[in-house]
Amino acid sequence: MHQDHTLDVSVIRAISLDLDDTLWPVWPAIERAEVLLHRYLAQHAPATAALYPDSAALRKVRNQVGLDMPEMEHDLSELRRESIRRALRHGGEDPALAEAGFDLFFAERQRVEFYADAMAALERMAARFPLIALTNGNADVHTVGIGHLIPNRISARDFGKAKPDPEIFHAAAAAVGVPAKSVLHVGDDAALDIVGALGAGMQAVWVNRKGMEWTLGPRAQMEVTELGALCDVLGC
Numbered sequence: 001m002h003q004d005h006t007l008d009v010s011v012i013r014a015i016s017l018d019l020d021d022t023l024w025p026v027w028p029a030i031e032r033a034e035v036l037l038h039r040y041l042a043q044h045a046p047a048t049a050a051l052y053p054d055s056a057a058l059r060k061v062r063n064q065v066g067l068d069m070p071e072m073e074h075d076l077s078e079l080r081r082e083s084i085r086r087a088l089r090h091g092g093e094d095p096a097l098a099e100a101g102f103d104l105f106f107a108e109r110q111r112v113e114f115y116a117d118a119m120a121a122l123e124r125m126a127a128r129f130p131l132i133a134l135t136n137g138n139a140d141v142h143t144v145g146i147g148h149l150i151p152n153r154i155s156a157r158d159f160g161k162a163k164p165d166p167e168i169f170h171a172a173a174a175a176v177g178v179p180a181k182s183v184l185h186v187g188d189d190a191a192l193d194i195v196g197a198l199g200a201g202m203q204a205v206w207v208n209r210k211g212m213e214w215t216l217g218p219r220a221q222m223e224v225t226e227l228g229a230l231c232d233v234l235g236c
Helices: 027-044 046-051 055-068 076-090 095-109 118-126 166-175 190-199 227-234
Strands: 014-017 131-135 152-155 183-187 203-207 222-224
Touching: 014 166, 027 046, 027 055, 027 076, 027 095, 046 076, 055 076, 076 095, 118 131, 118 227, 131 166, 131 183, 152 166, 166 183, 166 190, 183 190, 190 203, 222 227
Parallel strands: 014 131, 014 183, 131 152, 183 203, 203 222
Antiparallel strands: none
């Protein structure tokens, strides 16, 4: 834990939390989902599967769609659907097959494995503060099993803007009826979570599980390697 924190616990009335790579590692789930998607294409769209012979090739299509459609950067689900449609069109097959393929991908993407500290910390925080999930991703708090602890969810897809835009942070504060200065935001991404939260007038905690160096100007009020340390400071 970064010891010299300046966190003012006395003003905190709610906590917003990033999901992917804060509460669980996201890439294992995405990689499994991409493998399932390729298997689906091999069965239902063999020409496309032959054109894109593995999940890595499909990921390149997804990445290219993201570059080609920056206006959709807040909607990762639609970007994934469009990447499947694009692959199918390139394979000369029915782009409507993308819907069922995406459904398989999406279901597997929700099968996450929480970090060892995450569930106990969420239970501790939820007992004292209203919690809000604030995510640019498409994880569903109810599907992954934490909806009872984090009943409020603001996603970039639903809101129309993504972190680090201050408006999505302000929407999280509004969801629980408190000013931004009374919200503590907790996340792993230095630019999206920490710089974004500080710019929105919130306090921030950087969940730095990998011991990365801070390079982006004003620091978070606190840095932790696991969430239990934050709970100890919050007194929850």
